[in-house]
Amino acid sequence: MNDITKTQLENGLTVLLCETHTAPVTSFWIWYRVGSRYEQVGITGIAHWVEHMLFKGTPRWPAREADKAVARQGGISNGMTWYDFTTYFATLPGERIEVELDIEADRMTNALFEPEEVEAERTVIISERQGAENDPLFLLGEETRSAAFRAHPYGHDTIGYLFDLLGMTRDDLYDFYRTYYVPNNAIAVAVGDFEREAMLDLVRKHFGSIPPGTLPGRHRPVEPPQKGERRVVYEGQGNTPYINLLFHAPPATDDDFYPLVVLDSVLTGASGMAPFSGGGTNKSSRLYRALVDTELAVQVSGSLVPTVDPFVYSLTATVRPERGPDEVEERLWEELERVAAAPITEEELVKASKQARAQFAYSSESVTGQAFWLGWSEVFADTDWYIGYLDRLSGVTPADVQRVARQYVRRSNSTVGWYVPQEKAK
Amino acid sequence: MTIPGPQDISRHELENGIVLLVRENHSSPSVVVSGYLAVGSYDEPEEQAGLAAFTADGLTRGTIRRSFDQIYEEVESVGASIGFSASVHYTGFGAKSLAEDLPLVLDILADALRHPTFPPQEMEKLRGEILADIRERSHDTRHMASLAFGELAYPQGHPYRRSLIGYAETVSSITRQDLAAFYERGFGSRGMVMVIVGAVEAGRAVELVEGVLGDWEGSNLDRAPLPPVSRPEKTQADILLGYPGPPRSDPAFLDALVCNTVLGVFGMMGRLGARVREEQGLAYYSFSRISGGKGPGPWEVVAGVHPAYVDKAVESIRGEIRRICQEPVGQEELEDTQNYMVGSMPLQLETNEGVARAILNIEKHDLGLDYMERYSGLIRAVTPERVQAAARQWLDPDAYILAIAGPPTSNPQPPTSSIQPPTWSSE
Numbered sequence: 003m004n005d006i007t008k009t010q011l012e013n014g015l016t017v018l019l020c021e022t023h024t025a026p027v028t029s030f031w032i033w034y035r036v037g038s039r040y041e042q043v044g045i046t047g048i049a050h051w052v053e054h055m056l057f058k059g060t061p062r063w064p065a066r067e068a069d070k071a072v073a074r075q076g077g078i079s080n081g082m083t084w085y086d087f088t089t090y091f092a093t094l095p096g097e098r099i100e101v102e103l104d105i106e107a108d109r110m111t112n113a114l115f116e117p118e119e120v121e122a123e124r125t126v127i128i129s130e131r132q133g134a135e136n137d138p139l140f141l142l143g144e145e146t147r148s149a150a151f152r153a154h155p156y157g158h159d160t161i162g163y164l165f166d167l168l169g170m171t172r173d174d175l176y177d178f179y180r181t182y183y184v185p186n187n188a189i190a191v192a193v194g195d196f197e198r199e200a201m202l203d204l205v206r207k208h209f210g211s212i213p214p215g216t217l218p219g220r221h222r223p224v225e226p227p228q229k230g231e232r233r234v235v236y237e238g239q240g241n242t243p244y245i246n247l248l249f250h251a252p253p254a255t256d257d258d259f260y261p262l263v264v265l266d267s268v269l270t271g272a273s274g275m276a277p278f279s280g281g282g283t284n285k286s287s288r289l290y291r292a293l294v295d296t297e298l299a300v301q302v303s304g305s306l307v308p309t310v311d312p313f314v315y316s317l318t319a320t321v322r323p324e325r326g327p328d329e330v331e332e333r334l335w336e337e338l339e340r341v342a343a344a345p346i347t348e349e350e351l352v353k354a355s356k357q358a359r360a361q362f363a364y365s366s367e368s369v370t371g372q373a374f375w376l377g378w379s380e381v382f383a384d385t386d387w388y389i390g391y392l393d394r395l396s397g398v399t400p401a402d403v404q405r406v407a408r409q410y411v412r413r414s415n416s417t418v419g420w421y422v423p424q425e426k427a428k
Numbered sequence: 429m430t431i432p433g434p435q436d437i438s439r440h441e442l443e444n445g446i447v448l449l450v451r452e453n454h455s456s457p458s459v460v461v462s463g464y465l466a467v468g469s470y471d472e473p474e475e476q477a478g479l480a481a482f483t484a485d486g487l488t489r490g491t492i493r494r495s496f497d498q499i500y501e502e503v504e505s506v507g508a509s510i511g512f513s514a515s516v517h518y519t520g521f522g523a524k525s526l527a528e529d530l531p532l533v534l535d536i537l538a539d540a541l542r543h544p545t546f547p548p549q550e551m552e553k554l555r556g557e558i559l560a561d562i563r564e565r566s567h568d569t570r571h572m573a574s575l576a577f578g579e580l581a582y583p584q585g586h587p588y589r590r591s592l593i594g595y596a597e598t599v600s601s602i603t604r605q606d607l608a609a610f611y612e613r614g615f616g617s618r619g620m621v622m623v624i625v626g627a628v629e630a631g632r633a634v635e636l637v638e639g640v641l642g643d644w645e646g647s648n649l650d651r652a653p654l655p656p657v658s659r660p661e662k663t664q665a666d667i668l669l670g671y672p673g674p675p676r677s678d679p680a681f682l683d684a685l686v687c688n689t690v691l692g693v694f695g696m697m698g699r700l701g702a703r704v705r706e707e708q709g710l711a712y713y714s715f716s717r718i719s720g721g722k723g724p725g726p727w728e729v730v731a732g733v734h735p736a737y738v739d740k741a742v743e744s745i746r747g748e749i750r751r752i753c754q755e756p757v758g759q760e761e762l763e764d765t766q767n768y769m770v771g772s773m774p775l776q777l778e779t780n781e782g783v784a785r786a787i788l789n790i791e792k793h794d795l796g797l798d799y800m801e802r803y804s805g806l807i808r809a810v811t812p813e814r815v816q817a818a819a820r821q822w823l824d825p826d827a828y829i830l831a832i833a834g835p836p837t838s839n840p841q842p843p844t845s846s847i848q849p850p851t852w853s854s855e
Binding site: 024025026027057066069070073074075076077078093094095098125126129132133136239240241242271272282283284285286287291294295297300320322323349352353356357358359360361363364367368369 | 559771
């Protein structure tokens with residue numbers, strides 16, 4: 003990757019720029035340090051709803067006009083809300099990028115939150131939630147995560163609880179927006195076909211005069227340590243059982259994060275690094291061999307998300323209709339105990355390392371992908387996290403992997419969820 | 429960056445009929461292989477629905493030289509991926525790796541294509557996975573609506589009518605001999621196309637492909653023509669609203685493509701997104717898509733709707749279809765759409781996958797190596813009259829296929845992890 007320059011404007015806006023001229027395209031993102039982590043019961047789902055409202059218009063850009071402005075220039079755009087952030091981006095032919103800066107600077111402070119639009123979005127988001135509830139893995143995940151986190155806001159889903167979606171008011175939303183959408187709580191990222199100084203000038207031109215805000219002095223939530231196994235069962239519709247195991251994990255800035263990445267590769271295969279896409283097949287991974295090859299499960303996957311506060315390492319398996327979650331869980335624990343009992347082999351370590359190298363290379367092929375990682379890593383750590391990722395992974399030893407397996411992937415640190423379909427397997 | 433065209437896409441026809449296209453990209457460390465063979469579910473008998481898909485999945489379950497475990501150990505150890513999947517007219521394949529591993533992935537691809545052994549134990553495991561998939565999908569409303577659409581839109585015996593992965597009854601009764609026979613009949617070099625894009629010299633790529641596939645011989649499947657498809661009469665079932673649409677080869681296809689972009693793509697899901705989403709609580713998404721394949725694949729509107737608002741949503745969708753049939757698109761809206769379609773080309777060509785996809789499309793539909801250079805002119809030549817003519821030819825607000833499935837539809841790509849990905853604003 004080419005050099006990244008990091009600047010801070012006077013109003014506190016962090017600006018990350020990386021020039022690359024292999025394609026005449028530029029990707030521009032604005033990241034706000036606000037997501038469902040900043041919510042509590044009463045306002046769950048508010049960050050995501052605010053994101054919806056930012057697409058509903060400002061005085062200068064009425065609803066949909068911003069999307070059309072980007073589209074007619076040949077661009078793609080979207081927004082996304084998760085635990086630690088809300089982000090908006092557009093990727094455009096390089097010489098057309100300015101319209102996106104205009105749009106983002108404008109809606110940082112001028113979104114209207116008109117009452118009729120708020121009401122329209124209320125039912126849209128409720129529909130979205132109800133659509134998600136059609137997916138057994140959403141239901142199971144919500145159940146296990148809320149059991150794993152007794153106190154921390156990571157325990158509720160970004161979409162929010164229905165009672166909060168029904169109860170929040172326009173003023174709740176607007177206050178939340180005005181609190182968190184300030185330049186000193188934001189990161190602007192541009193990767194692509196531009197000259198650094200010219201881009202910095204454009205950023206100043208559009209964002210420079212926005213005044214900083216006072217962020218709430220946060221009482222930072224800390225999840226109390228889990229002291230024993232937790233179990234949940236979700237009896238739901240459908241005909242397929244699922245199983246989900248969560249283990250409290252270190253945050254991305256912790257040294258233990260990297261051995262855990264290697265452990266996950268060995269157990270479930272390489273993780274992809276394109277924005278939320280898979281890493282290819284995992285048929286040579288330990289858990290695939292133990293669960294799918296043996297016809298206990300149809301698929302198995304692992305997830306380790308880099309986060310600001312400690313999150314969870316998640317393992318999920320789809321149980322064969324004619325088998326039970328108990329059988330899959332038993333076999334799963336055998337494998338987890340095996341990886342704690344003996345170090346992984348040198349071949350497995352080399353394989354994990356090569357997989358990471360390949361995935362990293364794939365992720366850096368598009369300016370959108372690069373800009374995504376620069377922005378996200380700045381949210382939970384800093385850009386050095388992304389740039390130095392492969393280096394830090396290469397320092398992991400089999401002994402490190404065994405140590406984190408013993409420390410994190412154990413019963414007393416686990417929350418186990420079963421999704422049990424009401425329609426019995428034949 | 430230049431638009432890929434005849435000056436930098438090299439096209440080679442091997443003696444055995446394989447067509448190979450290569451485009452070098454040395455600014456990327458990776459290489460993408462993408463292609464197809466001319467065999468698919470089209471060629472399976474109706475009572476063996478799912479045979480083509482089963483065969484495609486079975487190729488990587490063991491070859492003369494490598495077991496299933498060995499194939500995936502070799503591929504995954506270098507951080508590469510390979511895959512085969514059947515569709516109606518074709519069986520597609522793909523691979524991605526770092527450039528240094530291209531010889532390995534080509535060797536494995538060729539091995540799976542030429543020497544699959546369909547080991548009995550592996551086939552039973554695979555059968556179990558497919559049946560579990562079929563069971564799981566029977567509870568996925570989007571999938572069920574799609575199946576219902578197929579049955580309503582296409583006549584008995586038409587390959588578009590049936591499920592690609594088959595049904596519990598048909599997949600249960602496919603034998604190993606059936607798989608081997610289908611493979612023998614359909615898989616060969618004739619009609620095979622491969623595209624390679626990435627950090628490899630064209631000459632070297634040709635050499636490698638010649639080395640592993642140059643002496644493969646061809647099948648020669650006899651394909652009966654598609655049964656005729658009639659225009660829909662109004663039918664009721666569950667929420668895809670659509671029609672059999674134009675094949676890619678239709679002279680008016682690009683007019684229909686522009687029409688589709690106006691209707692359900694431009695900006696946030698086009699006119700459909702504006703109307704169906706803006707009206708309170710109707711849907712959290714509604715867009716349209718057009719197939720443009722070898723045959724008259726669907727041109728359809730998709731919507732995710734609360735069951736209480738299905739009727740209202742359908743009325744809105746019909747209203748937009750009526751409008752695009754009755755009123756010529758305004759000049760400004762048309763230009764916006766054309767600017768979007770033309771302007772977004774560099775974005776689509778940014779990655780090796782995007783370039784490979786574009787080149788494969790050109791070869792599949794015989795569009796000419798200079799198609800990407802001509803694309804801008806072709807799109808800008810579309811007039812409001814031509815858009816309206818395309819709408820009238822294939823769409824009809826009063827005669828359509830409507831397929832809905834029960835409760836609100838689930839996410840387009842259900843995640844395989846319980847950690848939900850972030851919620852995106854648009855599709």
